[in-house]
Amino acid sequence: MKQIIINLGVKDLQKSAGFYKVIGFEPQYADETTTRLVWSEHISLMITEMSKFASFATKPLVDTSSAMAGYFSLTVESIEQMNDLMTKRLEAGGTESSEKSDYGFMQQRTLEDLDGHTWNLMYIDLAKMLTAR
Numbered sequence: 838m839k840q841i842i843i844n845l846g847v848k849d850l851q852k853s854a855g856f857y858k859v860i861g862f863e864p865q866y867a868d869e870t871t872t873r874l875v876w877s878e879h880i881s882l883m884i885t886e887m888s889k890f891a892s893f894a895t896k897p898l899v900d901t902s903s904a905m906a907g908y909f910s911l912t913v914e915s916i917e918q919m920n921d922l923m924t925k926r927l928e929a930g931g932t933e934s935s936e937k938s939d940y941g942f943m944q945q946r947t948l949e950d951l952d953g954h955t956w957n958l959m960y961i962d963l964a965k966m967l968t969a970r
Contacts, residue, residue: 842873843909844883846890846898847952852930853884856951859929860922876911901953910957916944919958923948926956942966 847853854872858864862874862882870889875881891898899906913919923946927933931948934955938945942965947957 838879840879840881842881842883844885844890845952845954846887846894847884848887849951850884850886853951856926856929856931857882857884860926860931880911901949901955903953905955908955908957910945910959912959912961914960916960919944919946919960922958926950931956942968 850870850872854864854867854874857874862876864872865875865881866873871883871885873881873883887898913922923933926948930951933946933948935947942963943959943961945957945959947955949955
């Protein structure tokens with residue numbers, strides 16, 4: 838089975854794991870330095886304490902509170918779910934980093950997690966998207 842596993846370095850493993858759990862990721866595995874959280878059958882997130890993460894990085898790490906290292910998008914099933922997840926993320930300590938975007942067939946909201954990693958929540962109306970071509 839093909840999967841996407843996103844690996845991120847975090848400053849505080851417990852706080853970050855709590856943040857991701859509040860916003861819909863399900864914890865699957867944890868040890869002292871790493872936690873695996875599942876978004877769906879094919880998408881999961883590995884968060885690792887920064888010192889361990891740095892030990893297997895092949896390039897210098899950036900400070901994601903002041904520089905973007907990546908832009909991760911997650912699709913949701915409805916606009917209501919997108920807004921609900923955004924509210925939960927903000928309550929859990931995230932920051933909305935740009936205005937909500939509406940492209941007619943797609944709406945998106947962008948936030949940063951506790952370490953400044955940038956996430957995009959997207960709702961795509963496939964019927965509208967096919968007619969927008």
